[in-house]
Amino acid sequence: MSAVTVRVPAKINLYLGVGPARPDGYHDLATVFQAVSVYDEVTVRRADAMSVQVIGPWAPEVPIDQTNLAWRAAEAVARAAAVEQAFAITIDKSIPVAGGLAGGSADAAAALVATNEVLGSSLSWDDLERLAAGLGSDVPFLLHGGSAVGTGRGIELTPVLTRGSFHWVLATFASGLSTPDMYADLDRRRGPGFTEPPEVPESALRALAQGDPHLLADQLANDLQPSAVAARAALADVLTAGRDLGALGGIVSGSGPTCMFLVGSESQALDVAAGLRASGLVNSALSVHGPVHGARVVTG
Ligand code: C5P
Numbered sequence: 655m656s657a658v659t660v661r662v663p664a665k666i667n668l669y670l671g672v673g674p675a676r677p678d679g680y681h682d683l684a685t686v687f688q689a690v691s692v693y694d695e696v697t698v699r700r701a702d703a704m705s706v707q708v709i710g711p712w713a714p715e716v717p718i719d720q721t722n723l724a725w726r727a728a729e730a731v732a733r734a735a736a737v738e739q740a741f742a743i744t745i746d747k748s749i750p751v752a753g754g755l756a757g758g759s760a761d762a763a764a765a766l767v768a769t770n771e772v773l774g775s776s777l778s779w780d781d782l783e784r785l786a787a788g789l790g791s792d793v794p795f796l797l798h799g800g801s802a803v804g805t806g807r808g809i810e811l812t813p814v815l816t817r818g819s820f821h822w823v824l825a826t827f828a829s830g831l832s833t834p835d836m837y838a839d840l841d842r843r844r845g846p847g848f849t850e851p852p853e854v855p856e857s858a859l860r861a862l863a864q865g866d867p868h869l870l871a872d873q874l875a876n877d878l879q880p881s882a883v884a885a886r887a888a889l890a891d892v893l894t895a896g897r898d899l900g901a902l903g904g905i906v907s908g909s910g911p912t913c914m915f916l917v918g919s920e921s922q923a924l925d926v927a928a929g930l931r932a933s934g935l936v937n938s939a940l941s942v943h944g945p946v947h948g949a950r951v952v953t954g
Pocket residue numbers: 679680681682683789790791792806807808833834835837
Protein backbone atom coordinates (compact mmCIF):
# COMPACT_ATOMS: atom_id res chain seq x y z
CA MET A 655 0.00 0.00 0.00
CA SER A 656 1.58 3.35 -0.98
CA ALA A 657 -0.43 5.84 1.14
CA VAL A 658 -3.12 5.22 3.74
CA THR A 659 -5.35 7.86 5.38
CA VAL A 660 -7.00 7.22 8.74
CA ARG A 661 -9.68 9.43 10.29
CA VAL A 662 -9.67 9.67 14.08
CA PRO A 663 -11.98 11.53 16.50
CA ALA A 664 -11.35 13.62 19.61
CA LYS A 665 -12.35 12.32 23.04
CA ILE A 666 -14.13 13.91 25.96
CA ASN A 667 -14.30 12.63 29.54
CA LEU A 668 -17.93 12.79 30.72
CA TYR A 669 -16.71 11.74 34.11
CA LEU A 670 -13.11 11.98 35.29
CA GLY A 671 -12.37 10.62 38.76
CA VAL A 672 -8.70 10.81 39.75
CA GLY A 673 -7.11 8.75 42.54
CA PRO A 674 -3.93 9.49 44.52
CA ALA A 675 -0.56 9.77 42.74
CA ARG A 676 1.04 6.38 42.13
CA PRO A 677 4.72 5.61 42.65
CA ASP A 678 5.20 5.69 38.83
CA GLY A 679 3.94 9.30 38.69
CA TYR A 680 0.60 8.41 37.07
CA HIS A 681 -2.80 8.42 38.78
CA ASP A 682 -5.42 5.70 38.82
CA LEU A 683 -8.47 6.96 36.97
CA ALA A 684 -12.12 6.04 36.86
CA THR A 685 -13.31 7.81 33.74
CA VAL A 686 -16.00 7.64 31.08
CA PHE A 687 -14.60 8.42 27.64
CA GLN A 688 -16.73 9.33 24.66
CA ALA A 689 -15.42 9.80 21.11
CA VAL A 690 -16.95 12.90 19.47
CA SER A 691 -17.33 14.09 15.88
CA VAL A 692 -14.34 16.40 15.39
CA TYR A 693 -11.63 14.57 13.46
CA ASP A 694 -7.99 14.63 12.42
CA GLU A 695 -6.93 12.81 9.25
CA VAL A 696 -3.50 11.18 9.29
CA THR A 697 -1.86 9.97 6.06
CA VAL A 698 1.16 7.68 6.18
CA ARG A 699 3.35 6.80 3.17
CA ARG A 700 6.70 5.06 2.80
CA ALA A 701 9.62 7.50 2.53
CA ASP A 702 13.42 7.64 2.67
CA ALA A 703 13.43 9.57 5.95
CA MET A 704 10.94 10.18 8.78
CA SER A 705 8.94 13.42 8.54
CA VAL A 706 5.74 14.97 9.88
CA GLN A 707 3.80 17.71 8.11
CA VAL A 708 0.80 19.38 9.72
CA ILE A 709 -1.97 21.10 7.76
CA GLY A 710 -4.64 23.44 9.14
CA PRO A 711 -4.94 26.42 11.48
CA TRP A 712 -3.39 24.54 14.42
CA ALA A 713 -0.23 23.66 12.44
CA PRO A 714 2.10 26.17 14.19
CA GLU A 715 1.28 24.60 17.59
CA VAL A 716 2.16 21.00 16.63
CA PRO A 717 5.71 19.57 16.82
CA ILE A 718 6.99 18.07 13.57
CA ASP A 719 9.89 16.05 15.01
CA GLN A 720 10.12 12.79 16.93
CA THR A 721 8.32 14.37 19.89
CA ASN A 722 5.15 14.14 17.77
CA LEU A 723 3.33 11.02 19.02
CA ALA A 724 2.34 10.06 15.45
CA TRP A 725 6.03 9.85 14.49
CA ARG A 726 6.72 7.61 17.50
CA ALA A 727 3.65 5.49 16.67
CA ALA A 728 4.83 4.87 13.09
CA GLU A 729 8.31 3.93 14.31
CA ALA A 730 6.82 1.61 16.95
CA VAL A 731 4.78 -0.25 14.30
CA ALA A 732 7.83 -0.69 12.02
CA ARG A 733 9.92 -1.94 14.96
CA ALA A 734 7.21 -4.40 16.07
CA ALA A 735 6.83 -5.63 12.48
CA ALA A 736 10.64 -6.01 12.25
CA VAL A 737 10.73 -3.77 9.14
CA GLU A 738 13.35 -1.08 8.41
CA GLN A 739 11.25 1.63 6.84
CA ALA A 740 10.79 5.38 7.27
CA PHE A 741 7.49 7.21 6.71
CA ALA A 742 6.21 10.61 5.64
CA ILE A 743 3.24 11.49 7.87
CA THR A 744 0.73 14.22 7.05
CA ILE A 745 -1.70 15.34 9.76
CA ASP A 746 -4.74 17.32 8.65
CA LYS A 747 -5.62 18.75 12.03
CA SER A 748 -9.08 19.88 13.16
CA ILE A 749 -8.91 18.74 16.80
CA PRO A 750 -7.89 21.72 18.98
CA VAL A 751 -4.32 21.37 20.30
CA ALA A 752 -3.44 21.00 24.03
CA GLY A 753 -7.10 21.33 24.86
CA GLY A 754 -7.96 18.25 26.90
CA LEU A 755 -9.39 16.56 23.78
CA ALA A 756 -6.46 14.18 23.26
CA GLY A 757 -5.63 15.41 19.75
CA GLY A 758 -2.00 14.26 19.94
CA SER A 759 -3.08 10.84 21.21
CA ALA A 760 -5.67 10.67 18.42
CA ASP A 761 -2.96 11.23 15.82
CA ALA A 762 -0.90 8.46 17.42
CA ALA A 763 -3.84 6.03 17.27
CA ALA A 764 -4.40 6.96 13.61
CA ALA A 765 -0.69 6.56 12.78
CA LEU A 766 -0.67 3.08 14.37
CA VAL A 767 -3.54 1.94 12.14
CA ALA A 768 -2.26 3.68 8.97
CA THR A 769 1.33 2.46 9.32
CA ASN A 770 0.21 -1.10 9.94
CA GLU A 771 -1.93 -0.92 6.78
CA VAL A 772 0.98 0.53 4.74
CA LEU A 773 3.13 -2.41 5.89
CA GLY A 774 0.52 -5.00 4.85
CA SER A 775 -1.28 -5.35 8.23
CA SER A 776 1.23 -7.75 9.73
CA LEU A 777 0.35 -6.66 13.30
CA SER A 778 -2.86 -7.81 14.99
CA TRP A 779 -5.34 -5.50 16.73
CA ASP A 780 -3.96 -6.79 20.06
CA ASP A 781 -0.45 -5.76 18.96
CA LEU A 782 -1.72 -2.25 18.10
CA GLU A 783 -3.47 -1.97 21.50
CA ARG A 784 -0.22 -2.89 23.27
CA LEU A 785 1.74 -0.28 21.29
CA ALA A 786 -1.03 2.29 21.95
CA ALA A 787 -0.71 1.86 25.74
CA GLY A 788 3.04 2.50 25.47
CA LEU A 789 2.46 5.80 23.65
CA GLY A 790 0.01 7.50 26.03
CA SER A 791 -2.92 6.99 28.37
CA ASP A 792 -5.59 8.13 25.87
CA VAL A 793 -4.25 6.31 22.80
CA PRO A 794 -5.94 2.90 23.41
CA PHE A 795 -9.38 4.54 23.73
CA LEU A 796 -8.91 6.43 20.46
CA LEU A 797 -8.24 3.15 18.62
CA HIS A 798 -11.65 1.94 19.81
CA GLY A 799 -13.83 5.06 20.01
CA GLY A 800 -17.46 4.78 21.11
CA SER A 801 -18.04 5.19 24.85
CA ALA A 802 -15.97 3.32 27.43
CA VAL A 803 -15.05 3.27 31.08
CA GLY A 804 -11.29 3.67 31.51
CA THR A 805 -9.55 2.46 34.67
CA GLY A 806 -5.96 2.06 35.81
CA ARG A 807 -3.89 4.67 33.95
CA GLY A 808 -6.92 5.05 31.68
CA ILE A 809 -5.86 2.24 29.36
CA GLU A 810 -8.01 -0.59 30.75
CA LEU A 811 -11.21 -0.14 28.79
CA THR A 812 -14.72 -1.53 29.17
CA PRO A 813 -17.24 -0.53 26.49
CA VAL A 814 -20.31 1.29 27.80
CA LEU A 815 -23.81 0.78 26.47
CA THR A 816 -25.31 4.03 25.19
CA ARG A 817 -28.61 4.73 23.49
CA GLY A 818 -28.74 7.24 20.62
CA SER A 819 -26.47 10.25 20.24
CA PHE A 820 -25.55 12.98 22.69
CA HIS A 821 -25.00 16.54 21.47
CA TRP A 822 -22.12 18.58 22.84
CA VAL A 823 -20.62 22.04 22.39
CA LEU A 824 -16.84 22.28 22.80
CA ALA A 825 -15.59 25.75 23.74
CA THR A 826 -11.91 26.00 22.84
CA PHE A 827 -9.08 28.43 23.54
CA ALA A 828 -6.06 29.58 21.56
CA SER A 829 -3.55 28.29 24.12
CA GLY A 830 -3.46 25.05 26.09
CA LEU A 831 -2.89 23.96 29.69
CA SER A 832 -0.23 21.45 30.76
CA THR A 833 -1.69 18.04 31.68
CA PRO A 834 1.10 17.14 34.18
CA ASP A 835 0.67 20.57 35.85
CA MET A 836 -3.08 19.96 36.35
CA TYR A 837 -2.46 16.56 37.96
CA ALA A 838 0.31 18.02 40.17
CA ASP A 839 -1.97 20.87 41.29
CA LEU A 840 -4.70 18.37 42.23
CA ASP A 841 -2.16 16.39 44.32
CA ARG A 842 -1.15 19.59 46.13
CA ARG A 843 -4.78 20.51 46.87
CA ARG A 844 -5.50 17.07 48.30
CA GLY A 845 -2.30 16.76 50.32
CA PRO A 846 -0.26 13.60 50.96
CA GLY A 847 -2.99 11.94 53.11
CA PHE A 848 -5.40 11.45 50.18
CA THR A 849 -6.02 7.74 49.48
CA GLU A 850 -9.55 7.49 48.06
CA PRO A 851 -9.82 5.28 44.97
CA PRO A 852 -11.87 6.81 42.12
CA GLU A 853 -15.12 5.21 40.97
CA VAL A 854 -17.58 5.88 38.13
CA PRO A 855 -21.08 6.31 39.65
CA GLU A 856 -23.67 3.74 38.49
CA SER A 857 -26.07 6.65 37.86
CA ALA A 858 -23.76 8.01 35.11
CA LEU A 859 -23.77 4.63 33.33
CA ARG A 860 -27.57 4.43 33.69
CA ALA A 861 -27.98 7.87 32.11
CA LEU A 862 -25.84 6.79 29.14
CA ALA A 863 -27.75 3.50 28.73
CA GLN A 864 -31.06 5.41 28.78
CA GLY A 865 -29.81 7.98 26.26
CA ASP A 866 -31.18 10.73 28.51
CA PRO A 867 -29.19 13.98 28.33
CA HIS A 868 -31.09 15.50 31.29
CA LEU A 869 -30.02 12.61 33.56
CA LEU A 870 -26.48 12.64 32.15
CA ALA A 871 -26.11 16.41 32.71
CA ASP A 872 -26.32 15.87 36.50
CA GLN A 873 -23.55 13.26 36.34
CA LEU A 874 -20.89 15.27 34.50
CA ALA A 875 -17.86 15.70 36.79
CA ASN A 876 -14.12 16.25 36.54
CA ASP A 877 -11.69 16.10 39.47
CA LEU A 878 -9.19 18.19 37.46
CA GLN A 879 -11.65 21.06 36.96
CA PRO A 880 -10.70 23.11 40.07
CA SER A 881 -7.04 22.99 38.97
CA ALA A 882 -7.89 24.06 35.41
CA VAL A 883 -10.09 26.91 36.67
CA ALA A 884 -7.35 28.02 39.10
CA ALA A 885 -4.86 28.10 36.20
CA ARG A 886 -7.28 30.04 33.99
CA ALA A 887 -9.95 31.98 35.87
CA ALA A 888 -11.90 32.77 32.67
CA LEU A 889 -13.05 29.13 32.54
CA ALA A 890 -15.49 29.81 35.39
CA ASP A 891 -17.12 32.57 33.29
CA VAL A 892 -17.27 30.26 30.25
CA LEU A 893 -18.98 27.48 32.27
CA THR A 894 -21.55 29.99 33.58
CA ALA A 895 -22.11 31.47 30.10
CA GLY A 896 -22.78 28.01 28.59
CA ARG A 897 -25.39 27.20 31.22
CA ASP A 898 -26.99 30.66 30.85
CA LEU A 899 -27.28 29.98 27.09
CA GLY A 900 -29.34 26.86 27.84
CA ALA A 901 -26.81 24.02 28.09
CA LEU A 902 -28.03 21.21 30.39
CA GLY A 903 -24.60 20.96 32.02
CA GLY A 904 -20.97 21.84 31.43
CA ILE A 905 -17.53 20.85 32.73
CA VAL A 906 -13.89 21.28 31.77
CA SER A 907 -12.79 18.50 29.39
CA GLY A 908 -9.92 16.37 30.73
CA SER A 909 -7.05 18.60 31.85
CA GLY A 910 -8.61 21.58 30.00
CA PRO A 911 -8.88 24.29 28.98
CA THR A 912 -11.64 23.12 26.58
CA CYS A 913 -15.07 23.33 28.22
CA MET A 914 -17.72 20.81 27.12
CA PHE A 915 -21.45 21.45 27.32
CA LEU A 916 -24.19 18.87 27.05
CA VAL A 917 -27.27 20.11 25.19
CA GLY A 918 -30.64 18.56 24.38
CA SER A 919 -30.58 18.67 20.57
CA GLU A 920 -28.51 19.57 17.53
CA SER A 921 -30.35 22.88 17.09
CA GLN A 922 -29.70 23.79 20.73
CA ALA A 923 -26.02 22.94 20.16
CA LEU A 924 -25.89 25.44 17.29
CA ASP A 925 -27.52 28.12 19.49
CA VAL A 926 -25.17 27.55 22.44
CA ALA A 927 -22.13 27.49 20.12
CA ALA A 928 -23.21 30.75 18.46
CA GLY A 929 -23.82 32.38 21.86
CA LEU A 930 -20.43 31.33 23.19
CA ARG A 931 -18.68 32.64 20.07
CA ALA A 932 -20.54 35.95 20.39
CA SER A 933 -19.59 36.21 24.10
CA GLY A 934 -15.97 36.82 23.14
CA LEU A 935 -14.93 34.54 26.03
CA VAL A 936 -13.72 31.68 23.82
CA ASN A 937 -11.57 31.24 20.74
CA SER A 938 -14.06 28.95 19.03
CA ALA A 939 -17.10 26.78 19.76
CA LEU A 940 -17.71 23.48 17.97
CA SER A 941 -20.99 21.61 17.81
CA VAL A 942 -20.33 17.84 17.89
CA HIS A 943 -22.07 14.56 18.69
CA GLY A 944 -21.00 11.29 20.21
CA PRO A 945 -20.37 8.46 20.45
CA VAL A 946 -18.55 7.97 17.11
CA HIS A 947 -16.13 5.23 16.05
CA GLY A 948 -12.37 5.33 16.69
CA ALA A 949 -9.44 5.37 14.23
CA ARG A 950 -10.61 3.99 10.83
CA VAL A 951 -9.00 3.77 7.39
CA VAL A 952 -10.74 6.12 4.95
CA THR A 953 -8.49 5.79 1.86
CA GLY A 954 -5.60 3.61 0.87
O1 C5P B 1 -0.03 9.08 29.39
P1 C5P B 1 0.17 10.51 28.95
O2 C5P B 1 1.54 10.73 28.37
O3 C5P B 1 -0.92 11.01 28.07
O4 C5P B 1 0.09 11.38 30.27
C1 C5P B 1 0.51 12.72 30.31
C2 C5P B 1 0.72 13.14 31.74
O5 C5P B 1 -0.53 13.20 32.42
C3 C5P B 1 1.55 12.16 32.57
O6 C5P B 1 2.91 12.43 32.46
C4 C5P B 1 1.04 12.43 33.98
O7 C5P B 1 1.61 13.61 34.51
C5 C5P B 1 -0.43 12.74 33.75
N1 C5P B 1 -1.30 11.53 33.90
C6 C5P B 1 -1.46 10.99 35.16
N2 C5P B 1 -2.27 9.88 35.33
C7 C5P B 1 -2.90 9.33 34.27
C8 C5P B 1 -2.74 9.87 32.97
C9 C5P B 1 -1.93 10.99 32.83
O8 C5P B 1 -0.90 11.48 36.15
N3 C5P B 1 -3.68 8.26 34.46
